[in-house]
Amino acid sequence: MSYFPAFLKLENKKILIVGGGVIAYQKLKHLLDFTSEISVIALEFSEDMQKAIDDNGLHFEKRGYSKGDIEGFAIVIVAIDDIPLQAEIFKDSREHGSLCNAVDSVEYCDFIFPSYLKNDDLTIAISTSGASPAVAKHLKRYLQEVIPSDISVFLQEMRELRETLPKGRERMNMLDKKAEEYIKRWRRR
Ligand SMILES: C[C@@]1(CC(=O)O)c2cc3[nH]c(cc4nc(cc5[nH]c(cc(n2)[C@H]1CCC(=O)O)[C@@](C)(CC(=O)O)[C@@H]5CCC(=O)O)C(CC(=O)O)=C4CCC(=O)O)c(CCC(=O)O)c3CC(=O)O
Numbered sequence: 775m776s777y778f779p780a781f782l783k784l785e786n787k788k789i790l791i792v793g794g795g796v797i798a799y800q801k802l803k804h805l806l807d808f809t810s811e812i813s814v815i816a817l818e819f820s821e822d823m824q825k826a827i828d829d830n831g832l833h834f835e836k837r838g839y840s841k842g843d844i845e846g847f848a849i850v851i852v853a854i855d856d857i858p859l860q861a862e863i864f865k866d867s868r869e870h871g872s873l874c875n876a877v878d879s880v881e882y883c884d885f886i887f888p889s890y891l892k893n894d895d896l897t898i899a900i901s902t903s904g905a906s907p908a909v910a911k912h913l914k915r916y917l918q919e920v921i922p923s924d925i926s927v928f929l930q931e932m933r934e935l936r937e938t939l940p941k942g943r944e945r946m947n948m949l950d951k952k953a954e955e956y957i958k959r960w961r962r963r
């Protein structure tokens with residue numbers, strides 16, 4: 775099964791993370807690059823997790839998950855080591871129309887976390903459709919090395935051109951040519 779790649783706007787979308795261990799922290803760190811509308815429920819929180827919660831002023835509750843906790847959350851991340859409870863939370867997410875990501879079970883995922891790199895306006899996300907998260911991570915590291923660090927400056931220049939020049943064929947051709955030349959210069963470096 776492959777997944778449709780899309781970039782979600784998280785504004786006004788509340789996210790619930792269930793779990794406070796190693797993997798919950800990994801997912802939280804990634805989410806914090808994009809939003810802080812995040813609440814966390816877990817029986818126990820690791821030190822890293824508690825620090826990230828405090829540093830970002832996130833709402834948290836130290837207790838077990840109970841049915842209905844999902845209400846009002848657009849997205850739920852299930853990062854617990856309890857497979858039957860993962861299935862239950864997935865079922866709750868069907869009732870509440872929330873998108874579910876269960877870190878242990880692809881069958882309970884409406885979406886999966888990609889490996890990604892972010893450099894201002896540039897975001898590159900990589901998925902292996904669950905085949906090998908390790909390959910996704912190492913491919914990202916390789917891309918981090920080969921993508922020029924000045925790409926965000928070039929993107930800013932392109933954004934300004936798009937905002938100042940009138941729409942139309944002439945602008946389209948000019949922007950396309952500039953983009954093509956930038957990539958060619960990079961490949962010659
Ligand atoms: C399906 C998915 C669901 C989801 O989590 O959304 C999922 C599931 C599982 N991961 C497992 C293992 C590992 N995951 C990582 C790392 C990452 N995992 C991420 C995503 C995803 N992991 C989604 C698919 C993404 C895709 O491939 O398209 C990344 C990319 C993004 C992120 O986590 O934010 C992040 C790299 C971040 C970065 O640095 O860029 C490593 C390596 C490491 O930790 O260094 C290992 C060990 C090596 C290995 O197994 O490959 C296990 C087995 C657990 C076990 O064996 O007990 C399961 C469950 C299963 O497969 O059943």
Ligand SMILES: NC(=O)C1=CN([C@@H]2O[C@H](COP(=O)(O)OP(=O)(O)OC[C@H]3O[C@@H](n4cnc5c(N)ncnc54)[C@H](O)[C@@H]3O)[C@@H](O)[C@H]2O)C=CC1
Pocket residue numbers: 792793794795796797798815816817818819820837838839853854855856859877878907
């Ligand atoms: N998707 C991924 O990238 C990966 C997923 N995993 C899987 O992720 C799962 C979690 O792993 P870790 O974070 O390392 O485990 P962990 O033991 O560090 O954390 C588990 C967390 O779940 C919480 N929890 C357990 N039952 C709960 C309940 N009823 N209500 C609320 N919270 C509850 C615990 O308090 C703890 O905070 C494991 O099953 C593991 O196989 C592991 C590696 C990578």
